[in-house]
Amino acid sequence: MRTWQVEDVMTREVATVGEETPYRAIVDVLVRRGISAVPVVDGFRRVLGVVSEADLLHKVEHSGAQEERRVFAGRRRRVSREKAEALLAGELMTAPAVTTHPGASLPAAARLMDREAVKRLPVLDDLGRLVGIVTRGDLLRVHLRTDAEIRQDVVQEVLRRVLAVRDGLVTVRVRDGAVTLDGRLDRRTAAELAVKLAGQVSGVVQVTSTIGYDLDDRATAPRTAGGVTPVA
CATH class of the missing domain: 3.10.580.10 (CBS-domain)
Structure with a gap:
């Protein structure tokens, strides 16, 4: 990416x-x-x-x-x-x-x-x-990029190309550079990686995620990769 x-x-x-x-x-x-x-x-x-x-x-x-x-x-x-x-x-x-x-x-x-x-x-x-x-x-x-451009990168580059996530599993909303992710994936590491990579998309100022997962492949208790991730 x-x-x-x-x-x-x-x-x-x-x-x-x-x-x-x-x-x-x-x-x-x-x-x-x-x-x-x-x-x-x-x-x-x-x-x-x-x-x-x-x-x-x-x-x-x-x-x-x-x-x-x-x-x-x-x-x-x-x-x-x-x-x-x-x-x-x-x-x-x-x-x-x-x-x-x-x-x-x-x-x-x-x-x-x-x-x-x-x-x-x-x-x-x-x-x-x-x-x-x-x-x-x-x-x-970089922060003059439109919300539509940012959303396109998150969907195309992060979800489809890098994580190979099928359409419809994760919804992406962007407002004033702040990205919101919601949906469900098969593994916790995939959910966490989606948050991390979305935060690296040019123009993103914050990522909020409520992505759930079916398998905790990191063997930890929480069932979502939720929270707000500020972008440095």
């Missing part, structure tokens, strides 16, 4: 700059394209770093300021001063860049963004070349 991946939501036409691109030219790219950051690439489109609005704002922050030079300035203050004085992309960029690949799952990309505290990920091919960029907003696009 294929779920949406980074390549399904990423922007493929990516604005880039080189190491020697001057400060004002970078600002022009961001404003003209309506973006908040731009990858810095070499001649082979390998990503060297990323210049963001935050990197550029250090020059505004320190503009006209008469700051006393400190011998033991903290790292953050020192980096801020260095970027305020920088003129080229290679000096301004944050490096190394946090990147991903086209086949990464959307949950994996979201976790990477959260862990590294970044708002976008350059997407690299197998040779390390830039092929796209994915932002937080892009990852949310």
